[in-house]
Amino acid sequence: MCFHAEQTLPSYKKTDQYKSRFLRLVESHLDEDDVPEQQRLKIAILDSGFDSEHSYFYEDLRIKDAQSWVQGPPNEDTSGHGTHIAGIILDLTRNADIYIGRITETKNLSDLTRIPEVSSFSVLWRNL
Numbered sequence: 424m425c426f427h428a429e430q431t432l433p434s435y436k437k438t439d440q441y442k443s444r445f446l447r448l449v450e451s452h453l454d455e456d457d458v459p460e461q462q463r464l465k466i467a468i469l470d471s472g473f474d475s476e477h478s479y480f481y482e483d484l485r486i487k488d489a490q491s492w493v494q495g496p497p498n499e500d501t502s503g504h505g506t507h508i509a510g511i512i513l514d515l516t517r518n519a520d521i522y523i524g525r526i527t528e529t530k531n532l533s534d535l536t537r538i539p540e541v542s543s544f545s546v547l548w549r550n551l
Contacts, residue, residue, distance in 0.1 A: 446515050464519040466512060467545040470505030472497050472525035479510035490544060491525040492537045504530045522548040 472491065473480065475498035480486060486509075489497035500506045509521060524541055526532065 442515070462518070464516065465522065465549055466516075466519050467522045467524060467548055468505060468509050468512065469524040469526050469541055469545070470508055471502045471527050471529065472500040472505045473509045473523050474498070474500045474503070474506045477506050477510070479506065479513055483513060485513060485519060485521050487520045487522055488548060489523040489525070492541055493525055493528050495525070495528070497523055497525040499525075501528055502530045 472495070473486070473489065491497040495501075505523065505525065509523060512519065512521065522545070524544065526537065526541055
């Protein structure tokens with residue numbers, strides 16, 4: 424995106440408000456790094472996978488499992504979207520375990536036929 428002198432930058436005020444509200448919510452409920460297992464959040468990210476070589480994930484043990492329902496392994500992310508989303512969640516939480524399902528190879532979900540299978544797998548993650 425290229426801006427000219429007379430143009431103004433887009434406002435991210437709403438996004439910043441959502442991020443701040445989410446962070447306050449997480450911190451108010453569980454502010455400790457070492458919370459009991461039964462109080463940890465379990466978050467399933469159903470997206471384009473994640474790039475396990477990205478610095479977001481260096482020595483972070485909170486990614487508990489990853490599965491792929493498309494061509495290629497779950498720790499590969501050709502679009503970068505799933506990596507970005509997982510990185511944001513890891514940045515904003517200390518008390519969450521992450522489960523990643525690669526359900527698309529792009530930023531768009533075009534094949535909806537596997538959604539029931541992926542949803543039932545997410546329920547299995549919840550019960551781990």
